[in-house]
Amino acid sequence: MTQNSATSAAKSKRSTARASRRLLLLVATRKGAWLYQSDAARKTWRADGPHFLGHIINHVVLDSRDGRTLLAAAKTGHLGPTVFRSTDMGQTWKEAARPPAFEKAADAKGRAVDHTFWLTPGHPTEPDVWYAGTSPQGLFRSEDGGVTWAPFSHINDDPRYIEWMGTVQDGTPDGPKLHSIIVDPRDPAHLYFAMSGGGMHESVDGGATFRPLIDGMEVVEGFDRKTVTFHDPHCVRICPTHPDRLYQQNHCGIYRLDRPSNHWVRIGVTMPHQVGDIGFPMTVHPRDPDTAWVFPMDGQTVWPRTSPDGKPAVYATRDAGKTWQRLDAGLPATQAWWTVKRQAMTADALDPVGLYFGTTSGELWASRDEGGKWARIAQHLPEIYAVEAALLP
Amino acid sequence: MRVLIPGALRSYTERSEAEASGATLCAVLADLDRQYPGIRFRMIDEQDRIRRHVRIFVNGGQVNELAHPLGAGDEVVIVQALSGG
Helix, strand or coil, X not given: CCHHHHHHHHHHHHHHHHHCCXXXXXXXXXXXXXXXXXXXXXXXXXXXXXXXXXXXXXXXXXXXXXXXXXXXXEECCCCCCEEEEECCCCCCXXXXXXCCCCCCCCCCXXXXXXXXXXXXXXXXXXXXXEXXXXXXXXXXXXXXXXXXXXXXXXXXXXXXXXXXXXCHHHCCCCCCCEEEEEECCCCCCCEEEEECCCEEEEECCCCCCCEECCCCCCCCCCXXXXXXXXXXXXXXXXXXXXXXXXXXXXXXXXXXXXXXXCCCEECHHHCCCCCCCCEEEEEECCCCCCCEEEEECCCCCCCCCCCHHHCCCEEEECCCCCCCXXXXXXXXXXXXXCCCCCECEEECCXXXXXXXXXXXXXXXXXXXXXXXXXXXXXXXXXXXXXEEEEECC | CEEECCHHHHHHHCCCEEECCCCEHHHHHHHHHHHXXXXXXXHECCCCCECCCEXXXXXXXXXXXXXXXXXXXXXXXXXXXXXXX
């Protein structure tokens, strides 16, 4: 066997191994969480749920480092926020002993976490570390697998950051979100996060300090782009195999950043004019840094935030944003007025890549061929807030 | 003293009533949290404010301050207030 054919055979074997693994979709909704498990071909799906029926679940994440720890960010209409933890794939859940909460303030102005919005497992070299982003905007860290949480870094109480975060009135309707917490796979001390009101930020010293990373980003017309408060990132993703590249879906377009540059480039200008480049989620390819997907929405006039013209479609770029292709085969051709929220679109790591998104109308959609054709996995769920895909060991 | 627990919090107590002691509402809630870990934070935020959709009544009257004094014969009722949708 030649070296090339040996490499090819090894790749094929790896691909087959990957393809034989089962996939888990973690679906967080306004009324609970569901887990969907597929067969190896990703053709049939088995629903497990509801978990936490009636709870507002903003995010459910499987720890890819141990393949068994699930964390769920929860609250209810009446009760305050908490985090639940499972180590048996959701058969049993245990509440965090100390959920994310701000420091007690000396005066009456202290902030209180309304809900935990985002969960990110830490670096593989820090197996018990997790990060959480909240609303109002705060950054928290757990060093014991999500059992106890503490405020992390200086940003929660830093006067500059408090100013940049703005007030609750400056945020999204159900509160401003700290989201898109990213750990550089090469370096646990290299961190990013984004704030729906307050821009993108970076730390290179393990969170001891953060600084804004907003150069090149546009803001709403008439406002000063140098003012951090006016920046509204919706979703930021890092390319797993090329971590110097990040993509961002922003309130004001789609962007790419190639480090070490600090300058974001608006790649959404090449989207079809009638569709535009406004949306909530952004998803990256697990291996190809030139490939990414977005789900555009209507950002005109009063911002309906629905699929443009009621015709939902995913758009893909395979050349880092130079061109985009519409991917709507299998999706409703007309009169579908959904929104896909910022955490509600994701990709698996199989080959070809599977794509998944959940809608505000409670539908869960999947594609086994990188968006070439779509099929509905579930309908009649509550409004979907987040979808994550995980390969089971 | 007797503390009536609303449905939303019965996943902690597994019944509609609990017994707790303390000279203030704050102390009673701390005693409840000792018996049922996590229950206090679902009602009271980290700034010691009663959460927006939780109400607490003592002997039929609404109480807004955690420092409110309590006696052994008082009855505390925790209510899940309106939260729709």
